[in-house]
Amino acid sequence: MSASFSVASSTGSYQVTIAADSFASTLASLESPHLIADEFFRLNLPNLAHPPILLEATEQAKSLDRSPALIEALRIAGANRNSQLVALGGGVIQDISAFIASIYMRGLSWTYIPTTVLAMVDSCIGGKSSINVGPYKNLVGTFHPPQTILIDPTLARTLPPEQFASGLIEAAKICFCRGPESFSSYLASNPSPNMPTSALEQVTLSSLLAKKHFIEIDEFDRNERLLLNFGHTFGHALEGASHYAIPHGIAVGLGILCASAFQRNRGINLASIPKVQQLESHLTTLIQTLPNLPTHLRDLDLDLDEVLQRLASDKKHSTTQYTLILLNASGDVSLERINRTPQLEADLRQAIAATIDTHTE
Numbered sequence: 001m002s003a004s005f006s007v008a009s010s011t012g013s014y015q016v017t018i019a020a021d022s023f024a025s026t027l028a029s030l031e032s033p034h035l036i037a038d039e040f041f042r043l044n045l046p047n048l049a050h051p052p053i054l055l056e057a058t059e060q061a062k063s064l065d066r067s068p069a070l071i072e073a074l075r076i077a078g079a080n081r082n083s084q085l086v087a088l089g090g091g092v093i094q095d096i097s098a099f100i101a102s103i104y105m106r107g108l109s110w111t112y113i114p115t116t117v118l119a120m121v122d123s124c125i126g127g128k129s130s131i132n133v134g135p136y137k138n139l140v141g142t143f144h145p146p147q148t149i150l151i152d153p154t155l156a157r158t159l160p161p162e163q164f165a166s167g168l169i170e171a172a173k174i175c176f177c178r179g180p181e182s183f184s185s186y187l188a189s190n191p192s193p194n195m196p197t198s199a200l201e202q203v204t205l206s207s208l209l210a211k212k213h214f215i216e217i218d219e220f221d222r223n224e225r226l227l228l229n230f231g232h233t234f235g236h237a238l239e240g241a242s243h244y245a246i247p248h249g250i251a252v253g254l255g256i257l258c259a260s261a262f263q264r265n266r267g268i269n270l271a272s273i274p275k276v277q278q279l280e281s282h283l284t285t286l287i288q289t290l291p292n293l294p295t296h297l298r299d300l301d302l303d304l305d306e307v308l309q310r311l312a313s314d315k316k317h318s319t320t321q322y323t324l325i326l327l328n329a330s331g332d333v334s335l336e337r338i339n340r341t342p343q344l345e346a347d348l349r350q351a352i353a354a355t356i357d358t359h360t361e
């Protein structure tokens with residue numbers, strides 16, 4: 001199977017191609033690219049006209065204070081406004097490259113080759129770049145989609161199972177948010193870290209088509225697209241408080257479980273809704289692929305105050321209200337603004353503690 005579609009955006013439409021075993025021919029077809037690549041691929045790269053800029057894919061690498069060195073490296077390599085910038089890596093390399101591409105000489109067009117499941121099924125479209133500033137994750141960023149996205153799902157085969165699962169969790173979330181048909185089509189591929197490449201291709205297509213719907217109606221994250229933050233407010237807080245020992249998608253999966261524990265505590269009966277049960281049981285299976293999860297969670301339990309502080313400082317909240325994406329009584333995702341009160345904070349603490357307890361047993 002191979003598939004191709006375009007995504008409309010305010011800066012013009014861009015093209016996505018999904019084709020297994022396309023990586024080598026894709027690289028060979030690029031003319032004098034300035035490549036920013038994940039260090040992991042050091043040995044997989046052919047000789048290129050410009051030496052690749054290799055980066056470790058860490059949260060520290062995607063920080064604002066590391067950007068000037070990268071900009072200087074591109075300048076020294078002779079990159080100009082007509083140069084072809086190519087990014088090869090997961091979400092970290094994507095965020096760095098998108099950010100640099102959006103500001104270097106007031107903007108370069110760029111090509112993206114995602115290498116993690118998360119980047120293939122989710123982050124590669126939507127145009128966002130997010131950069132950390134000091135302790136604040138994703139505090140600054142721009143909208144600057146790549147012109148072309150070339151997805152070779154076979155690249156995901158070298159990912160550790162928990163990184164693979166982390167990406168599947170984002171795909172599950174996107175398809176669930178899109179609606180029952182999309183979520184059923186996702187589940188029909190039997191998603192797991194051992195799935196065959198052909199099934200990953202199918203999941204990638206389902207997830208990207210579902211995401212395309214949201215980003216085309218709300219490119220700048222003001223209305224419908226906000227629903228895709230389901231699990232993220234809790235997830236970012238857990239991810240940060242674990243000092244990024246919990247991969248992003250796994251943290252989002254835990255975040256979705258925290259969000260539904262929070263709703264149950266508020267009296268919303270989710271137990272009788274089959275799609276919610278399916279989502280929770282699928283996420284629980286994927287989350288358990290992280291081998292040392294109980295240890296990380298036990299540490300967080302000691303530092304629940306930090307999780308709550310991080311949760312409270314999410315940039316989507318206002319000074320008086322939390323903005324949370326939650327399941328409503330029909331089991332659909334919806335945005336709720338809830339007044340900041342001591343009771344709310346106690347309820348959030350209880351939901352997170354209960355979710356941590358379940359996964360440390």
Ligand SMILES: NC(=O)c1ccc[n+]([C@@H]2O[C@H](COP(=O)([O-])OP(=O)(O)OC[C@H]3O[C@@H](n4cnc5c(N)ncnc54)[C@H](O)[C@@H]3O)[C@@H](O)[C@H]2O)c1
Nearest residue numbers: 040057090091092093115116118119123128155158159248
């Ligand atoms: N811009 C967006 O729209 C967006 C959306 C979601 C997440 N993100 C960001 O993406 C980041 C997470 O990205 P990610 O989960 O894609 O992973 P990543 O880029 O952090 O990489 C995770 C690990 O996998 C390694 N790796 C990458 N590809 C590999 C491969 N094919 N085989 C083996 N190892 C490989 C990396 O070297 C790294 O060690 C977070 O910083 C998050 O904030 C951005």
